[in-house]
Amino acid sequence: MKKVNLGIVGATGMVGQTFLKVMEQRNFPIDNLYLFASKKSKGQKIIYKEKEYFVEELNEESFNKPIDVLLFSAGGEISKKYAPIAVEKGITVVDNSSAWRMNENVPLVVPEVNPEDISWHEGIISNPNCSTIQCVVPLKPLHSAFKIKRIIFSTYQAVSGSGVGGILDLEYGIKSYKPKKYPYPIAFNCLPHIDDFLDNGYTKEEMKMINETHKILHDDKIKITSTTVRVPVRYGHCVSANIEFENSFEMDEIFNVLNNAKGITVLDDVNNNLYPMPIDAEGKDEVFVGRIRRDFSVENGINIWIVADNIRKGAATNTVQIAELLINNIK
Numbered sequence: 001m002k003k004v005n006l007g008i009v010g011a012t013g014m015v016g017q018t019f020l021k022v023m024e025q026r027n028f029p030i031d032n033l034y035l036f037a038s039k040k041s042k043g044q045k046i047i048y049k050e051k052e053y054f055v056e057e058l059n060e061e062s063f064n065k066p067i068d069v070l071l072f073s074a075g076g077e078i079s080k081k082y083a084p085i086a087v088e089k090g091i092t093v094v095d096n097s098s099a100w101r102m103n104e105n106v107p108l109v110v111p112e113v114n115p116e117d118i119s120w121h122e123g124i125i126s127n128p129n130c131s132t133i134q135c136v137v138p139l140k141p142l143h144s145a146f147k148i149k150r151i152i153f154s155t156y157q158a159v160s161g162s163g164v165g166g167i168l169d170l171e172y173g174i175k176s177y178k179p180k181k182y183p184y185p186i187a188f189n190c191l192p193h194i195d196d197f198l199d200n201g202y203t204k205e206e207m208k209m210i211n212e213t214h215k216i217l218h219d220d221k222i223k224i225t226s227t228t229v230r231v232p233v234r235y236g237h238c239v240s241a242n243i244e245f246e247n248s249f250e251m252d253e254i255f256n257v258l259n260n261a262k263g264i265t266v267l268d269d270v271n272n273n274l275y276p277m278p279i280d281a282e283g284k285d286e287v288f289v290g291r292i293r294r295d296f297s298v299e300n301g302i303n304i305w306i307v308a309d310n311i312r313k314g315a316a317t318n319t320v321q322i323a324e325l326l327i328n329n330i331k
Contacts (some may be wrong), residue, residue, distance in 0.1 A: 002327055003029040004068040004327055005031050006028075006069050008035050009071070012044055019073065037056075039057050072096055079093075094326070096316075114218070118329065127322065134237060137308075139243070148243055153228075154242075157238075158237055173187025190231050194230055195208075206226040234282075235309055236282050241303070243301060243304065248300055265289070266292070276289065276291075286308070286313070289306055
């Protein structure tokens with residue numbers, strides 16, 4: 001794989017730090033590495049592969065360097081401002097925020113699902129929402145085999161999806177301190193409220209899952225609804241997906257499709273209490289699927305339980321995988 005000059009915007013944040021961890025574990029082919037963050041992080045030292053790097057303050061002159069690929073994880077407003085500047089310099093941006101996901105000129109990519117979509121990027125490739133990523137990994141092969149008609153998503157999302165503030169609210173809440181990030185305590189509680197509420201009664205997070213699934217699977221005809229819930233778990237999002245197909249199937253066929261799909265580990269042996277849990281997924285890159293069973297309330301339906309590390313596969317790992325696809329296409 002060709003070596004590249006790579007930059008990270010938001011290098012000191014939770015996802016930015018995980019970028020570096022994942023890159024080191026995957027032996028990402030870097031020639032030069034440039035790290036950017038806010039003014040308060042300027043000069044911070046970061047060790048990557050036993051070499052010291054110093055964080056630079058992000059500004060409009062930051063990309064006057066020979067950077068090939070730039071990974072963004074610093075929030076939507078930063079991406080909206082600085083990604084176009086990078087593209088003007090000839091840099092390809094892989095953005096982890098929601099800023100560009102539904103832009104019709106920006107591919108929304110999960111490498112196990114739609115790697116071919118990077119071919120039509122115009123300088124920016126978007127990383128999907130964390131819960132969407134883990135869901136479309138099993139949905140794509142199932143859709144190809146049986147044609148999905150309808151999906152009902154119910155999520156159980158870890159506090160790390162809200163960044164450090166979410167984790168602190170959980171830790172402080174256990175000690176009975178008042179929450180600072182969430183409107184109510186998350187310790188010993190569940191909040192059916194992720195992101196802002198919209199006029200239609202859904203939250204932005206719920207609409208992200210609906211709209212992004214349509215875009216990634218290239219099928220707007222699938223009927224999708226979603227309820228997203230924050231739960232008192234540090235790492236690892238869980239999703240209960242109820243799926244109705246156009247075509248009939250045998251359960252053995254469902255298991256065969258999932259067992260042979262890229263990026264999936266099936267954990268499903270209820271006789272031995274084997275099913276995916278967040279503690280199984282933490283620190284891992286694959287998507288875990290279990291509790292696979294027929295939905296007897298409809299003609300062609302199943303229920304599945306999907307679990308993944310939201311900071312790794314749901315953010316950093318998927319972004320790095322996209323960068324790897326880019327490198328493979330650099331001549």
